[in-house]
Amino acid sequence: MEKRKSYQELLKEYTMTQNKNNTQEMQWYVEFLLNDLLQQRHERELRAAIDQALDQNDRKAFKRLSKELNDLVGY
Secondary structure, X not given: OOOOOOHHHHHHHHHHHHHHHHHHHHHHHHHHHHHHHHHHHHHHHHXXXXXXHHHOOOXXXXXXXXXXXXXXXXX
């Protein structure tokens, strides 16, 4: 014979499932935010290095860094 779950047991299972879903959503959001921050930092570093290459008239470094920046931002 099949045992029927009480309302309290069902509510507990539902709450646990909701908490798990909320945790997964929060983890996804945090990963997205961190990846975005890392990309912004990398972009700032590349722009600073490009400025430095321009100041030093280093055409080779400028081209390499510009290509890397374009690849990063999707131009």
